[in-house]
Amino acid sequence: MAVKILLVEDDTAIREMLQLPLHKAGYAVREAGDVRTAKALLLEDPPDLILLDWMLPDTSGLDWARTLKASPITKDIPIIMLTARGEEEDRVRGLDVGADDYVTKPFSPRELVARIKAVLRRTAPITSEEPVEVEGLRLDPVSHRVSGNGEALSMGPTEYNLLHFFMTHQDRVFTRGQLLDQVWGTNVYVEERTVDVHIRRLRKALALTGHDHLVQTVRGSGYRFSQTP
Amino acid sequence: MAVKILLVEDDTAIREMLQLPLHKAGYAVREAGDVRTAKALLLEDPPDLILLDWMLPDTSGLDWARTLKASPITKDIPIIMLTARGEEEDRVRGLDVGADDYVTKPFSPRELVARIKAVLRRTAPITSEEPVEVEGLRLDPVSHRVSGNGEALSMGPTEYNLLHFFMTHQDRVFTRGQLLDQVWGTNVYVEERTVDVHIRRLRKALALTGHDHLVQTVRGSGYRFSQTP
């Protein structure tokens, strides 16, 4: 699923300069020239990260950052402040306000992208890293390994993700559409029958240690992962 | 793992000047512009050394140094104070407070690196630099040497840091981004593919004694160091 970025910057030149690099980096960017517009976009579809200019026509970006970080709803959205050189004092206040990082103008698009990645990495929610085990079938997210009764099982990335999702959501039927959303990510256009193929590949991998019976078909509905048939 | 340094300095010019030399000297540097940010970084991942500016926007660096040296948890982290010329009196107080060394601005990066080495040498706990050995592959942080089955292996500083990090964090998958954070340091912005190249160089070095299989690729996720394939 594409990472959504809200770019709040009144300088059109900078916005245009960033458009292409951010898009090439795989980010879905939405732009605003002032805080008023930004607020509207924020409510409409909350982004995963906000690039916030320090100087804005209506409200100070700094003030808005403080507001965002104060609200329990928006406080977890990371903010990178864009500051002009010579606003060192502002920069300090920016971090003080709760911004996650700052970039000093002029900056290279490459540096910005690198910082975005770093911030997203740092603020990423801690995903379940606990090993899961069912009937001797073991999946360890930390080492990224799957084994059946101690014997190593090898599979592709998609099959691994599929299995991880199944093992953490047992005894529940999922439609092909739900699996596409959860495992492939939303906003992907893929045929539903593709799920069948990956189910097949997963079963084939699990069959090596006889664990393929855990992946069950519910005719007319979808698939289920369960110990009981 | 690379020696981690926390640089607390509000002057961006100085931070930029130090970034490259410190990185090239093999240190993973994290930066903070004020004590508040520094505290956060300190808690997140304790560094091996702190470079502390005397004048800071929020709290006096001197006060913070005193606090650090008073706490049993942080008192063993060496501190080098960065002082402006003519603050001789401060310097005395700095040392009095428990700082391990001081450097007077302006200073050359080379001089700073030399002092860092000296301080680390002086304060290096005998216990924290344990040699690591896996399947006859041996890395000794004290002598900074790597050998496979007794035969010496030569590699560049980055490959050494990478290997050290891997050997102290086995059986765990790291993304390229995480490796950049941990081995290169958070404030160095390089392409993620650069990691691939250094992995390649590391493997090439290890291949001399047939230990290259320990560095494993996890397609779609990153790299892993492990005895088991």
Place this chain on the structure above:
DNA sequence: CAGGGATGTTACAGCTGTGTGACGGCGAAG
């Protein structure tokens, strides 16, 4: 029992991610 929809299975062409060699730059060493 026949028909038809749903699912299993296989093959394959395209694409993405990774391996690999080369190159220019830069600082250190001499």
Place this chain on the structure above:
DNA sequence: CTTCGCCGTCACACAGCTGTAACATCCCTG
């Protein structure tokens, strides 16, 4: 100054994975 070594980036090659179509098989329904 020159030489050397290391670093970051790029371009290209290749292997593995992905999504889709086509065909086979299964199972429900009437």
